[in-house]
Amino acid sequence: MSTTELTKDNFDDVVADDGFVLIDFWASWCGPCRQFAPVYESAAERHSDLTFAKVDTEAEQELAAAFEIQSIPTLMIIRDRVVVFAQPGALPESALEDLIGQARGLDMEEVRQAAAEAGEESAPSEASGPSSR
Structure with a gap:
């Protein structure tokens, strides 16, 4: 499976529908981004049950800002x-690959409970695109 282009217009639908989304925030002028791209694409092929998305930070500045992306x-x-x-x-x-395995192994009920106990239930840990803020 190839990657999905993530924009502010489709963000909520992609994240809500797919449940497990990896997002690569990148830009065409970024050397490390270009080096990481084949690794990311290869993982997308191996893990076709997951959604691999890419956010072009130049084209989607509002989305990058919503997630406070400082470095790509x-x-x-x-x-x-x-x-x-x-x-x-x-x-x-x-x-x-190790990171994907760890994320697959998370008990999301425990994650939500820990966030609630820390008082972060409605903090930035909740993924919502700029259109829902």
Whole structure:
């Protein structure tokens, strides 16, 4: 499966419908982004049950700002509309595979409970695009 272009217009639908979304925030002028792209595409082919999306930070500045993207590439993982991982930097293939495995293994009920106990239930950990803010 190839990657999905994520925009402010389709963000809510993609995240709500798919439940487990990996997002690569990138730009065409970014060298590390170009180096990470084949690793990301390869993982998308191996994990066809997950949604792999890309956000062009130049074209989608509002979406990048909504997630406070400071550095690219930034990889984000959203499960059940909760951001469970967000980190800048290009990952090697083995690290990306390990990360996907860890995200698959999360008990989302525990994640939501921990967020509620920390008082973050409606904080930025909830993934909502700019149109729903």
